[in-house]
Amino acid sequence: MPELPETETIARDLHASVAGRTVAKVTVARPDVLREVGERAFRRRLRGVGIVGSWRRAKLIVTDLSTRDRLVVQPRFTGALIVDDGTLDPALLAYSTIRLVLDDGRSIHYCDVRRLGTVALMNETRFEEYSAALGIEPLDSTFTASQLSGVLRVSNQPVKKVLMDQRRIAGIGNIYANEALWRAGIDPSRAAGTIAAGEAALLRDSIVAVLEESIAARGTSFRDYRDAKGQRGGFAAKLQVYGREGQPCVRCGSRLVGTHAIDGRATVFCARCQS
The missing domain is CATH 1.10.8.50 (Helicase, Ruva Protein; domain 3)
Known part of the structure; x- marks a missing residue:
């Protein structure tokens, strides 16, 4: 199950790889992983939107969008966010549930064998409310x-x-x-x-x-x-x-x-x- 180090690694990879890109197309193969919004709203609110950057909160991978929405992924047991440039082994993408096609032709896949993880789209207010229920970050200087x-x-x-x-x-x-x-x-x-x-x-x-x-x-x-x-x-x-x-x-x-x-x-x- 991805914990802090694993989600921190994914968030850093995403930030380095896709910050500044635009989501050109959204495909939802398994809508049961979605939270907070339905499939139609999810596609509408992501299509044509810029990716500002990615970071981690707790065991969540958070991606800030140009609309001030936040894409919040909780991988749980078998979830993974993978960036595909067309050269990855197709077996890694066999359980893709959501695909975001970027303006440079690459794709971000949320893959999840057991589909116990979740992908949520939240506005700033909702995310702050959600985050407030979580504890202190152990890598923050305030964790003394x-x-x-x-x-x-x-x-x-x-x-x-x-x-x-x-x-x-x-x-x-x-x-x-x-x-x-x-x-x-x-x-x-x-x-x-x-x-x-x-x-x-x-x-x-x-x-x-x-x-x-x-x-x-x-x-x-x-x-x-x-x-x-x-x-x-x-x-x-x-x-x-x-x-x-x-x-x-x-x-x-x-x-x-x-x-x-x-x-x-x-x-x-x-x-x-x-x-």
């Missing part, structure tokens, strides 16, 4: 140790669940919550309110580090994730716990433990060096 400590100390839920709550901290998903907690030496099931200030500072630094490292590697690909160029991310080879249940901890050598007890999500941790 004291800010994280304040988020954690008011909750008795498992710390991993709090990190993944998009209303509190935006963009962290299962992969990077596992990785950050291992780096910080904190048991994922521990009550968030018991995390001391010093531990919160280490956790904050661990979150930022793992997210930035994954962005540098262009995200994590297991099965479906592709960047806007149709390529796989390279961070999977650098994961320390996620996907490594039963293997030795690289820090202490103990066997990593896997469980689904925390909110039904796959959690992998070291019972020896995470407390």
